[in-house]
Amino acid sequence: MNINTFFDEMRTSTGSVRRLYQPFSEWLSGTDHAQLMQKSREAEMLFRRVGITFNVYGDEAGAERLIPFDVVPRILAATEWRVLSAGVIQRVTALNAFLNDLYHDQEIIKAGIVPASILENEMYRPEMQGVDVPGGIYAHIAGVDIVRTAENEFYVLEDNLRTPSGVSYMLEDRKMMMRLFPELFRRYAVAPVEHYPQVLLNNLRAVAQPGVYDPTVVLLTPGAYNSAYFEHAFLAQQMGIELVEGQDLFCKDNAVFMRTTEGPKRIDVIYRRIDDDFLDPLSFREDSMLGVPGLVSVYRNGGVTLANAIGTGVADDKATYTYVPDMVRFYLGEEPILSNVPTYKLENSDDLKYVLEHLEELVVKEVQGSGGYGMLVGPTSSKQQIEEFRARILAEPDNYIAQPTLALSTCPTLVEQGVAPRHVDLRPFVLSGKSTTLVPGGLCRVAMREGSLVVNSSQGGGTKDTWVLTGDAPC
Amino acid sequence: MLSRTADHLYWMARYIERAENMARVLDVTYRMSLVANSAYDETARWKPPVQIADDIEAFEKNYSGYTAANVIHFMALDERNPSSIVSALGAARENARAVRVAMSSEMWETVNALWLELRQRIRQGLREADICEFCDWVKSRSHLFRGVTFGTMLRDDSYKFVRLGSFVERADNTARLLDAKYQLLLPVVDAQEAQVDYYEWSSLLRSVSAFEAYQKVFRDTIEPWKVAELLVIRDDMPRSLHACYDELAPILEQLCRQRGMECLRLAGENHARLHYGRMADIFSMGLHEFLQDFILRNNALGAEIQRAFLNGPE
Structure with a gap:
C-alpha cells in the first residue's frame, strides 16, 4: 500500500502544504533535525521526571515505560472542530438515552430497532434494571475514537463508555508543547484545554443524589500498579479530590465512607476507574481485592453516585456499535452528524x-x-x-x-530519519452532567511504525498534542 | 485526610530520614577508618554501624565478616536488607508514588528524581572510593527533600504527617548513634587514647552535623558528656532528641482532637523528660540506660501514631 494514497493532515495529494499548516511548515523548515531530536529527548526526560509513565502488563515488575511523545502537533481548524464536537455530543447524548431506556422501559427493543438479544450481552447488567441514576446519565465521561480518511470524511471507530483513559496526555502534551515551542503558540491561536479538570469536577458534583448540598467527590483507583495510575493521580490532584483505593472505603447504613485520620467521612460521588467486574466482590467477581464490599447495593439504593454508571459496557460493545446511528434517529430525531465505519x-x-x-x-x-x-x-x-x-x-x-481497512489519515511525525507521515486517530472526551460538553482537543494517538495502522499505546503507539484553532486560519 | 494517605506520607518521610542517617553513619565510619588507630581492628570499626541499624543477625547470616566492603555493601546497596539506603529510598519512593497527589508536584519530582538517579548510580556500580561522594549525595538529596517540603507544601494535615515521620525517625536514629558510640568509647584510660578519642568524638559530632555547633556552644575541647548534652537536651541543636520533640509535641497537639489522646500523652511525657531533665541525672541513671529507655518510648509513640491515625478506623 502506498502511503501517498492516504489523506495527510499537512500536505495535499499534490504535495503542497494545506493552509492550516503553512506557518508550521515554515517554522519546521527553519528548524534542523538535530534540534528537534534534542527537544524530543528533553520532553522524554521531563516526562520521566514527572513520572508520566504507564505499566505494561506482563513486563518485569516495576518496569515503567513512557508513551512516546511526538513533538509535531496535529492541527484542526475551528470549522472542522465544530462538526466533530457537534457529532460526538450528539452521539454521546443518544448513547446515554439508550442506556437509560435499556435499563428501564426498553422502548428501542419494542420498536424493533435494537434486537432483544442485546439483553444476553455479557456487559448488560441485570442489577441495573429499573435503577434510577441522577439525571439519567450513565456515561459521564466518554471517549469517542475518531479517524479521518479525507478532507471532510470523519468516522467514529468506537465509543469508550466504561472507564476511558488518556485525557491526562491531552493535558500534559499541551503543557509540554508550550514549554518546548512557545514560539509556535505565537503563530497559532490554539484553544485552551487546561480547564478540563474543572469541567469534570463540576459535572461530577452535579450528579450527586438530590438533596446533597456540598457533595464529596472521590476518584477510585485500582492502585499504583495499574497502567493508568498516573492519570488517576493527576486528575485527582487537578480536581483537588481524594484519590482512594477500595481498602479506603467501606459501606454502612446505605452509605459509603472513607477512612480518614479524623474518622469515617461520607462520600457522595465516586469517579471510579475500576471496571464493573472488580467494583464489589459481593456482586461481581468475588476474588476482587480492589473493590468495596456492598458498594453495588448502596448504589442501587441511591446512597452514592458512580461515574460512569455500572453497565455502560453494553453500549460500547462492538456489536452494539452498529446500532448507534439508529439510536441517534430514534432518541433525538436527528440524522447522525458522524458516520459509523461499515461493519x-x-x-x-x-x-x-x-x-x-x-x-x-x-x-x-x-x-x-x-x-x-x-x-x-x-x-x-x-x-x-x-x-x-x-x-x-x-x-x-x-x-x-x-x-x-480504513485509510487512516497521516500526520507529520518526528522519526529518526526526519519528519515523516504516520497514521493518527483522535479521542475527544465528552463530559455529561449539568450538560454535555467537551473541551476543544483530545488524545491524538499516532502509530510510530511506518505503515502501521494500530495506534494503541500497548502496541507501541505514541501521542501528539492536538491543536484546535480558534479560527479557520492561523493567526 | 485519608488514613492511608497519612500512612504513606509518614513512612515516606521516615524512610528518607532513615536513608540520610544511614548515609551519615557510613560516611563517618569510612572517614574514621582512614585515621590510623591501633586500638581498633576492622571488626571493631565496622560492626557499630550494623549495630546501630539493629541488623546484626541479618548481616551475619549473609556476610562472612565485618569488613569495610561487606558493611558498605550491606548498608548502602543490599536490597535484601530493608534498612539499607537503597531499600529505604526505594520504599520512600513507593510510598510517595502511592500518594503523589497529596504532596506538591515539586516534592514528588524530588523523590522520583532521587530514585531515578539512585538506579542510575547502582547500574554504574559503587566503588569503595566513591562511598563518601555517595553518602554526600544521599544527604544532599534528603536536604533537598526537606527544603522542597518546607518551601512548597500546603500546611495542612498532610504536612504534619510528613513532619511527624521525619522527627520520630530522627529521634530514634540520633539516640541509637549516640548510644553505640558512647558504649564503644567509654571509659577513657590513658592520655594517648584520649588523643585518639578526640577524633572519634569529633567524627560523631560531624555525623550529625554538630561539630561546628559544639565549638560555638562550648568553646572547649571535646568532652563526652558535653557531646551527650548537645545531642540529648540542647533544644537549639536540630538533630538533638530535645529538638525532635520540640517539633513533635506541637504537631500532635494540633492533630489530636477527638482521636489520638494517647499519642499526645506519650509525646508530652517524652518531651517533658527532655525539656525539664538534667544531664547530671541522666548520667547518674546511666546514659546507655537512658537512651535505651528513650528508644523504647519513642517506638511506643510511633506505634500509637500508627494505631490512632494511620491504620484507619476499625
Whole structure:
C-alpha cells in the first residue's frame, strides 16, 4: 500500500502544504533535525521526571515505560472542530438515552430497532434494571475514537463508555508543547484545554443524589500498579479530590465512607476507574481485592453516585456499535452528524461468508476486545496469521466483527530519519452532567511504525498534542 | 485526610530520614577508618554501624565478616536488607508514588528524581572510593527533600504527617548513634587514647552535623558528656532528641482532637523528660540506660501514631 494514497493532515495529494499548516511548515523548515531530536529527548526526560509513565502488563515488575511523545502537533481548524464536537455530543447524548431506556422501559427493543438479544450481552447488567441514576446519565465521561480518511470524511471507530483513559496526555502534551515551542503558540491561536479538570469536577458534583448540598467527590483507583495510575493521580490532584483505593472505603447504613485520620467521612460521588467486574466482590467477581464490599447495593439504593454508571459496557460493545446511528434517529430525531465505519457482523451468515472471502482486505476485531489486542489487520498480516485468525473466527463467529481497512489519515511525525507521515486517530472526551460538553482537543494517538495502522499505546503507539484553532486560519 | 494517605506520607518521610542517617553513619565510619588507630581492628570499626541499624543477625547470616566492603555493601546497596539506603529510598519512593497527589508536584519530582538517579548510580556500580561522594549525595538529596517540603507544601494535615515521620525517625536514629558510640568509647584510660578519642568524638559530632555547633556552644575541647548534652537536651541543636520533640509535641497537639489522646500523652511525657531533665541525672541513671529507655518510648509513640491515625478506623 502506498502511503501517498492516504489523506495527510499537512500536505495535499499534490504535495503542497494545506493552509492550516503553512506557518508550521515554515517554522519546521527553519528548524534542523538535530534540534528537534534534542527537544524530543528533553520532553522524554521531563516526562520521566514527572513520572508520566504507564505499566505494561506482563513486563518485569516495576518496569515503567513512557508513551512516546511526538513533538509535531496535529492541527484542526475551528470549522472542522465544530462538526466533530457537534457529532460526538450528539452521539454521546443518544448513547446515554439508550442506556437509560435499556435499563428501564426498553422502548428501542419494542420498536424493533435494537434486537432483544442485546439483553444476553455479557456487559448488560441485570442489577441495573429499573435503577434510577441522577439525571439519567450513565456515561459521564466518554471517549469517542475518531479517524479521518479525507478532507471532510470523519468516522467514529468506537465509543469508550466504561472507564476511558488518556485525557491526562491531552493535558500534559499541551503543557509540554508550550514549554518546548512557545514560539509556535505565537503563530497559532490554539484553544485552551487546561480547564478540563474543572469541567469534570463540576459535572461530577452535579450528579450527586438530590438533596446533597456540598457533595464529596472521590476518584477510585485500582492502585499504583495499574497502567493508568498516573492519570488517576493527576486528575485527582487537578480536581483537588481524594484519590482512594477500595481498602479506603467501606459501606454502612446505605452509605459509603472513607477512612480518614479524623474518622469515617461520607462520600457522595465516586469517579471510579475500576471496571464493573472488580467494583464489589459481593456482586461481581468475588476474588476482587480492589473493590468495596456492598458498594453495588448502596448504589442501587441511591446512597452514592458512580461515574460512569455500572453497565455502560453494553453500549460500547462492538456489536452494539452498529446500532448507534439508529439510536441517534430514534432518541433525538436527528440524522447522525458522524458516520459509523461499515461493519460486518459475523453472526450473520452472509456477512461471515463475505468476510472469510476477503480477510486480506479487512480488519477483524473481537467484539469485546480493546487495547489493540485480539485483532487482525488483513493488509499487513502474513498468510499464516490470516489462516490462524480464520480458524479462530470459525470457532466462534459471534465473537467477531469486521470492517474495511480504513485509510487512516497521516500526520507529520518526528522519526529518526526526519519528519515523516504516520497514521493518527483522535479521542475527544465528552463530559455529561449539568450538560454535555467537551473541551476543544483530545488524545491524538499516532502509530510510530511506518505503515502501521494500530495506534494503541500497548502496541507501541505514541501521542501528539492536538491543536484546535480558534479560527479557520492561523493567526 | 485519608488514613492511608497519612500512612504513606509518614513512612515516606521516615524512610528518607532513615536513608540520610544511614548515609551519615557510613560516611563517618569510612572517614574514621582512614585515621590510623591501633586500638581498633576492622571488626571493631565496622560492626557499630550494623549495630546501630539493629541488623546484626541479618548481616551475619549473609556476610562472612565485618569488613569495610561487606558493611558498605550491606548498608548502602543490599536490597535484601530493608534498612539499607537503597531499600529505604526505594520504599520512600513507593510510598510517595502511592500518594503523589497529596504532596506538591515539586516534592514528588524530588523523590522520583532521587530514585531515578539512585538506579542510575547502582547500574554504574559503587566503588569503595566513591562511598563518601555517595553518602554526600544521599544527604544532599534528603536536604533537598526537606527544603522542597518546607518551601512548597500546603500546611495542612498532610504536612504534619510528613513532619511527624521525619522527627520520630530522627529521634530514634540520633539516640541509637549516640548510644553505640558512647558504649564503644567509654571509659577513657590513658592520655594517648584520649588523643585518639578526640577524633572519634569529633567524627560523631560531624555525623550529625554538630561539630561546628559544639565549638560555638562550648568553646572547649571535646568532652563526652558535653557531646551527650548537645545531642540529648540542647533544644537549639536540630538533630538533638530535645529538638525532635520540640517539633513533635506541637504537631500532635494540633492533630489530636477527638482521636489520638494517647499519642499526645506519650509525646508530652517524652518531651517533658527532655525539656525539664538534667544531664547530671541522666548520667547518674546511666546514659546507655537512658537512651535505651528513650528508644523504647519513642517506638511506643510511633506505634500509637500508627494505631490512632494511620491504620484507619476499625
